[in-house]
Amino acid sequence: MNPDHDGDLALVFRREAGRCTATLIRVLGDVDLAEDSVAEAFAVAAERWSVEGVPPNPGGWITTTARNKALDRLRRESSRTSRHAAAQRLQDLRMLDDHEPEPDGLHDLVGVVADDQLRLTFLCCHPALSPDAQVALTLRLLGGLATHEIARSFLVAEDTMAQRIVRAKRKLRDNHASYRIPRHAELPDRLRAVLAAVSLIFNEGHTSTSGDALTRTDLSSEAIRLGRVLVELMPDEPEAAGLLALMLLTDARRPARIAADGSMVRLADQDRSRWDRDQIEEGSALLRTCLRRNQPGPFQIQAAIAAVHAGSADDESTNWPQIVTLYDRLLVHRPTPVVALNRAVAVSRADGPAAGLAVVDALREELAEYQPFHATRADLLARLGVHGESRAAYDEALARTRNTTERAFLHGQRRMLG
Amino acid sequence: MAQYLLSVWHDEEYVVDFSGEDMQRIGAQVGALNDELAAAGAEVFGGGLQPASSATVLRSDGGDVSMTDGPYAETKEQMGGFWVIEADDFDAALEWARKATVACEGPVELRPFQSE
Numbered sequence: 001m002n003p004d005h006d007g008d009l010a011l012v013f014r015r016e017a018g019r020c021t022a023t024l025i026r027v028l029g030d031v032d033l034a035e036d037s038v039a040e041a042f043a044v045a046a047e048r049w050s051v052e053g054v055p056p057n058p059g060g061w062i063t064t065t066a067r068n069k070a071l072d073r074l075r076r077e078s079s080r081t082s083r084h085a086a087a088q089r090l091q092d093l094r095m096l097d098d099h100e101p102e103p104d105g106l107h108d109l110v111g112v113v114a115d116d117q118l119r120l121t122f123l124c125c126h127p128a129l130s131p132d133a134q135v136a137l138t139l140r141l142l143g144g145l146a147t148h149e150i151a152r153s154f155l156v157a158e159d160t161m162a163q164r165i166v167r168a169k170r171k172l173r174d175n176h177a178s179y180r181i182p183r184h185a186e187l188p189d190r191l192r193a194v195l196a197a198v199s200l201i202f203n204e205g206h207t208s209t210s211g212d213a214l215t216r217t218d219l220s221s222e223a224i225r226l227g228r229v230l231v232e233l234m235p236d237e238p239e240a241a242g243l244l245a246l247m248l249l250t251d252a253r254r255p256a257r258i259a260a261d262g263s264m265v266r267l268a269d270q271d272r273s274r275w276d277r278d279q280i281e282e283g284s285a286l287l288r289t290c291l292r293r294n295q296p297g298p299f300q301i302q303a304a305i306a307a308v309h310a311g312s313a314d315d316e317s318t319n320w321p322q323i324v325t326l327y328d329r330l331l332v333h334r335p336t337p338v339v340a341l342n343r344a345v346a347v348s349r350a351d352g353p354a355a356g357l358a359v360v361d362a363l364r365e366e367l368a369e370y371q372p373f374h375a376t377r378a379d380l381l382a383r384l385g386v387h388g389e390s391r392a393a394y395d396e397a398l399a400r401t402r403n404t405t406e407r408a409f410l411h412g413q414r415r416m417l418g
Numbered sequence: 419m420a421q422y423l424l425s426v427w428h429d430e431e432y433v434v435d436f437s438g439e440d441m442q443r444i445g446a447q448v449g450a451l452n453d454e455l456a457a458a459g460a461e462v463f464g465g466g467l468q469p470a471s472s473a474t475v476l477r478s479d480g481g482d483v484s485m486t487d488g489p490y491a492e493t494k495e496q497m498g499g500f501w502v503i504e505a506d507d508f509d510a511a512l513e514w515a516r517k518a519t520v521a522c523e524g525p526v527e528l529r530p531f532q533s534e
Binding site for chain 2: 128172175177182
């Protein structure tokens with residue numbers, strides 16, 4: 001097998017695995033059986049495609065092959081244990097056999113496939129699962145990532161991650177979770193969970209600078225890919241578009257976030273010529289379209305903030321009063337002390353460090369253990385020339401971080417005070 | 419159709435006293451939910467329990483059965499009552515559980531029964 005072919009297959013796998021699994025769960029009525037069959041089908045593909053080349057409709061090929069693999073297995077099972085259930089499913093599949101179009105015709109079923117992907121998305125992000133479990137299931141079933149890849153990305157042992165995934169699947173099965181798209185009335189709540197899970201995946205890849213940097217970047221890209229799928233599946237949901245815009249605009253800064261020596265570069269100090277202009281253009285266009293619907297939500301507002309930064313030549317010429325206004329609106333949707341802290345930073349740029357510090361200090365009670373609270377205070381105190389207090393605040397921040405990149409950054413800032 | 423247990427939990431030892439204003443209100447809410455469950459054909463069984471201090475635990479050890487006074491779990495949180503309901507699927511059961519926690523004004527745990 002040549003390396004090009006391996007790359008092809010990996011690409012097809014990433015793109016098609018979620019779609020094929022989504023359809024097979026519906027056809028087979030069983031998540032594990034669907035997963036195993038898709039894996040088997042890809043194993044067959046790895047052998048056959050190296051000789052015959054990738055077929056014109058690889059997804060259809062995989063889906064059909066996986067279904068046949070499942071059929072074989074159920075035939076074997078029906079003569080052994082769980083005879084009744086297997087025989088029943090076999091019966092259902094035979095009926096499907098009569099109606100299911102040939103592989104080449106499968107792409108006519110785009111609508112059905114899209115519905116399957118939506119069903120799977122909502123199943124993975126079921127609100128009765130913990131956010132950790134939602135994220136793990138989404139990456140595993142929808143993203144087609146291997147358990148060890150997910151474990152590595154979240155810096156947990158493979159066993160732990162495997163158990164998390166098994167437990168989540170079992171909970172859904174034991175509770176008779178249906179494979180369906182939520183009704184209109186349920187949609188806002190359910191969609192919120194889905195968007196939150198994708199956003200968690202993105203943040204894990206973007207903000208955490210510990211661990212294997214390459215894998216982390218993969219996680220951001222995967223979140224953006226999932227975000228694109230959601231926008232494609234739910235074109236009428238402005239918050240889905242808002243999340244994708246936010247991820248694109250944030251990820252566009254990635255080339256400028258880490259300096260050559262691996263250290264972190266703050267937004268204010270980033271070389272903006274290194275920002276990804278194509279991604280900024282795509283994110284901004286997407287944001288303009290969804291804002292026109294006039295149904296603002298937290299992701300659209302955060303994307304709007306990111307767009308203001310993206311459209312500014314440098315930190316100095318940024319329209320900070322506009323950012324403060326956007327944070328005011330974000331606070332209505334997300335009244336959390338962390339959002340309030342981010343707003344305080346914007347206030348310090350719009351109205352000066354003293355005004356910002358007053359807002360920050362009012363948050364002490366809620367954020368006393370939050371590292372960025374102390375780092376922000378330290379920075380504002382330094383700008384005000386109160387070096388002694390600034391040093392003390394940097395010490396407070398240093399006592400609350402274990403991230404090496406962050407530590408190095410805080411130490412550097414503290415040293416600059418002289 | 420599947421069966422689920424909806425259990426109602428209390429954080430502290432409680433006193434069964436229906437004369438208080440809170441208990442009057444909660445009792446009326448639970449009564450309304452019972453009517454709704456019955457009308458929907460979802461109710462299998464349900465009821466409130468006497469406080470956990472009224473419980474007795476029995477243990478079998480090679481044929482010898484011993485008794486201890488008090489609840490099995492030595493925690494402050496104890497079950498105060500439950501429903502067994504029948505629902506189409508997880509989401510339908512969660513919807514009943516959501517109504518139950520609102521009616522009882524306390525936490526409700528949802529658990530599926532094993533299928534036969």
